Amino acid sequence: MASPFATVLDSLIRQRGVTAAMVVSERDGIAIDANLQIGQSGDRVAALAAFLFRKARLSARAAGMGEVSFLQLEAPAGRICAVGGGSLVLVVVAESTVNVGLIRVELLRGVDALRHAGGVESDR
Amino acid sequence: MADEVRRLSDELARDPASRVFVPLGEALRKQGQLDLALKVTLRGLERHPHLPDGHDLLARIWVDRNELLRAFDEWDMVLRLSPGHTSAMRGMGFVSYQLNRLPEAEQYLSAALAALPAGETDEGVTMALANVRTAQGLPAPTTDPASGDTVLPPGTAHDPRFLFSDVLSDAEQTALLLDRDGLVLAGAYVGHDGRDLAQEVGAELSGVTDAARRATRHLALGDWTSIVFETEVAVVAMSPSAGDGLLVLATSRATPLGLVRRLLDRCLDRAQKWLGGRY
Numbered sequence: 001m002a003s004p005f006a007t008v009l010d011s012l013i014r015q016r017g018v019t020a021a022m023v024v025s026e027r028d029g030i031a032i033d034a035n036l037q038i039g040q041s042g043d044r045v046a047a048l049a050a051f052l053f054r055k056a057r058l059s060a061r062a063a064g065m066g067e068v069s070f071l072q073l074e075a076p077a078g079r080i081c082a083v084g085g086g087s088l089v090l091v092v093v094a095e096s097t098v099n100v101g102l103i104r105v106e107l108l109r110g111v112d113a114l115r116h117a118g119g120v121e122s123d124r
Numbered sequence: 125m126a127d128e129v130r131r132l133s134d135e136l137a138r139d140p141a142s143r144v145f146v147p148l149g150e151a152l153r154k155q156g157q158l159d160l161a162l163k164v165t166l167r168g169l170e171r172h173p174h175l176p177d178g179h180d181l182l183a184r185i186w187v188d189r190n191e192l193l194r195a196f197d198e199w200d201m202v203l204r205l206s207p208g209h210t211s212a213m214r215g216m217g218f219v220s221y222q223l224n225r226l227p228e229a230e231q232y233l234s235a236a237l238a239a240l241p242a243g244e245t246d247e248g249v250t251m252a253l254a255n256v257r258t259a260q261g262l263p264a265p266t267t268d269p270a271s272g273d274t275v276l277p278p279g280t281a282h283d284p285r286f287l288f289s290d291v292l293s294d295a296e297q298t299a300l301l302l303d304r305d306g307l308v309l310a311g312a313y314v315g316h317d318g319r320d321l322a323q324e325v326g327a328e329l330s331g332v333t334d335a336a337r338r339a340t341r342h343l344a345l346g347d348w349t350s351i352v353f354e355t356e357v358a359v360v361a362m363s364p365s366a367g368d369g370l371l372v373l374a375t376s377r378a379t380p381l382g383l384v385r386r387l388l389d390r391c392l393d394r395a396q397k398w399l400g401g402r403y
Contacts, residue, residue, distance in 0.1 A: 028129075052335050059360075062325050
């Protein structure tokens with residue numbers, strides 16, 4: 001049976017330049033579901049991306065800036081994008097040439113599905 | 125990191141008297157799970173009250189919780205147990221600096237540098253010491269320019285909290301320079317109630333540089349250049365700085381992303397010059 005996140009992940013991985021899409025628990029960094037290119041291992045990236053998102057959320061809270069909606073890490077050969085949906089984080093790894101605007105829109109679209117599928121606001 | 129915490133937790137469960145509470149508490153602290161890190165560390169110290177590294181960890185947890193006086197007292201305990209403990213002197217120097225006790229900060233940071241083994245350097249302490257001396261209007265440590273080390277010209281006394289003031293274009297923009305532990309080196313973040321929240325923000329961001337580096341290296345993306353995140357009211361951009369530090373820029377949501385990047389570059393340039401003693 002397909003996971004409740006399969007549709008969201010499928011729509012992300014279909015975007016040009018996207019090499020991985022994952023749903024990760026923000027609290028412990030464990031990948032709950034993933035759609036990866038052949039040969040990739042997502043566990044470590046999932047944990048680190050969740051950690052970065054959690055840090056962003058906690059620092060924004062400390063600064064009174066409200067909730068974090070979208071995070072992007074850039075490097076010369078690619079980027080990691082993430083959005084939070086309750087206790088879950090939707091993570092995308094992409095090539096540097098990817099259309100970030102499009103990925104951002106797709107990720108933010110996926111957040112609602114994430115919330116409905118299990119990203120319950122808890123233990124925050 | 126989650127695997128590491130699990131492994132260490134299992135080890136501690138198998139042998140509650142072991143000293144593994146120190147790396148476990150540190151891993152939890154780095155994950156931002158401060159309550160849990162505090163609990164593990166306090167329990168561990170009940171069994172090992174004379175373990176300097178346990179007290180050192182507890183001090184760093186207090187810093188992350190912005191309880192600077194408690195952190196200072198804990199590091200004081202470390203020095204009693206282990207005179208010359210470099211991490212304790214370093215920490216007491218940074219806390220003294222944050223509390224604006226500049227002569228004390230200079231004393232501890234100088235001692236931390238002096239306690240390093242021959243041939244070893246600590247860029248964070250060297251930079252902090254230069255800043256403390258500059259803030260006091262004292263000549264900063266000057267080394268051979270050919271070596272590329274810090275050279276601060278005389279007359280550069282400047283309050284580090286205002287380092288980015290003239291680079292930023294309006295009151296809704298602010299920037300912070302953090303060291304590798306999330307301690308504030310320069311800049312400020314003033315909240316709506318007028319309180320400087322820089323220390324709290326810095327503490328929450330400790331470990332970001334390391335996690336970003338590990339993620340991009342694991343994916344063979346090259347060294348990370350920036351992290352940008354959007355919140356309900358702000359855009360925050362971060363960039364790695366010298367000595368595993370972090371430059372953080374916050375602007376209003378209305379600021380165009382292109383301008384955010386340009387401001388980040390300008391602040392980074394200012395920070396590099398300042399750290400190099402050229403501002």
